[in-house]
Each structure stands twice: as C-alpha cells, then as structure tokens.
Amino acid sequence: MNKRRDALKAMMAPITAQPSSDDRQTRTPVKSGSLKAMGLSLQSLSQDADEARALREQLAGGDHVVELDPTLIDPSFIRDRLDDAKAAEFEAFQASIAEHGQQVPILVRPSSQTEGRYQVAYGHRRLEALQRLGRPVKAIVKHLSDEQLVVAQGRENLERRDLSFIERALFAARLEDHGFARSALTAALAVHKGNLSTMITVARSVPEELIIAIGPAPKVGRPRWEQLAELLTKTGDRWRQAIASTGFDALESDTRFARVLKGLSPRQPKKTKQLIKSDTGAPLAQIVQGKDRLQFTIEEKSAPAFGSYLIEQLPEIYAAFRRRADA
16 A cells, blocks of 8 residues: 555656656566456556546646535536446445545535535535545535536546446536537537537437436447437337346446347347258258248258259249239
C-alpha cells in the first residue's frame, strides 16, 4: 500500500523531473493469480490517477474545497447512468475510498428549493460511497444554472468513465424532455448533431422500462440497439416476457440484452431431411428442405450413373412440371 500512496503522491507533484535509468528498467513479470482481482486493482489504480489529475486541475483553477454532510446533498435532477445489478465494481470503489479517502471533491450547487441543502452536478458514486461509510463529503460549491449543471455532469462523466451508448442516448432524451436545447445536449455529450439525433431516436424507440431492465450493456453499440428497436415495432410487448423470466436480473447486463434480442428475433425454421432408398434398401439420395432452399445429394457409391442421368433429364422434368402447372 506504501508504493500505491507514493505513486499517487508523485502524480500530485509538478511533473518536472526527467525519468531515471531505474524507471526505464524492465520490471519483473507478475505471476499469475486471480484475473478478476488483478483487473479490479488495475482499475482502482487508474481511477486514482484520474482523481489526482482532476484534483490538480480543480486546485489550479482556484476552486475551494469544503466538507459537507452527505445527508444534505440531493442527486441531480437527471440521472445519466444506469445502475447495474452487479455490485462488485461499486464495492471495490467504496473499499478504495474507505482505505485511501476521497481524493477528488464532488461538484454541487446550492439548492434552489431548500436553504442549506445542495444538489450534485457530478460525483454521485463518490457521494453514495461516503454516505454508506458515514463520512463527510469533500465538495466544491458553485452557483450553476440548470444548463451549466448538466453540461458539467455530462463532461465529467465522459472523461472519468465511458458511458455506454444507451446511457448516453437515454441521458440525451431525458435532457430534451426537460426542455434543454440541442446545443446544450451536444455540449454535455460532446457529440455532433447528427449523432445526437440518432441517439435520441434510438432512446425513444425502446421503452425506458426495458432499457432500465437491461442496464448499461457496455459492449452493445448503436447497431444492435437499432436492431432491437426494429424488432420492437413487430413484436409488441413480448419483451416483458423476457425481462420477467427466471434469473434475468442475475445476468450480466450484456447478457440480458442478448436474451431480449434473441427472444424477439424470428425463429429460423428447422431443416427437414429425407433419405431416398432403392428397392433393395441402398441409399440413393438425401433431400434437405430449408426455408428458401432444397438440397438434393446423390449417393454416388450406390448409384454412380444416376447423378449424370438426372442432370441430363432436368430440363425435360422441369418442362413437364410447367405443363402440369399450366394445365
């Protein structure tokens, strides 16, 4: 833990020193262990680095940090994240704060409704972790308009952790529902107008109840969400059966999306097979009937010349078929 604190302290100091020869030496490879634990540790170190940089920027900008009672802080009036059923990542995040403290203050504004209360612009996860730990919250207090709040909220979250496509799309739709102009949306989400229109269209094509049930689905991009939106126009409320199925809530978010998509996709008809035999029981041919294709396979060992004969006779057989159809 001393090495980790030293690394964080170094990141907080001005970066002026040139790297030493020791820094350029190849490190001893880490022996294999729990991949999940290693992933969480690397993610925590990355979060510490992000927090150190963010804190330096805030202090350089002249912002003053105060400590607030977390019970006096309300969430933003528009949520931009979808809570996932899996709590392991948040538990690791809370444990990091419990051990190392809150490295980066959250941003709040004074409540316009109740004197002495505040509203979060960004830092909801830090606030929730500190509320659970029963610790005061380090915060920067600024007077922000609604538009300034959502722009700060969107930009900070985009920089600290990539929101999934559907989280950004739903956030954009919610902002528009609150009457924000498209210019504010593009500023908050850092997207072009064309991409913003696509995001909002997708968010409005999928019921919000279904989006919340699926969760952020971080590995699912725009094309698959558009595919789901198209299926919803043909399947009505069938998606409710999928989210109500046993064990759905326990699945990973990406897996929940896949289950809903599969449940709404048209089922492919099963292929039927038929084996044709000679009067002696020897196999002559196999017929496989699919949705749009029929395959006719000749068993050359049983009837070596039958295939050639059939090919020669096909034009006459087809002509006879046409005469029968026209009769």
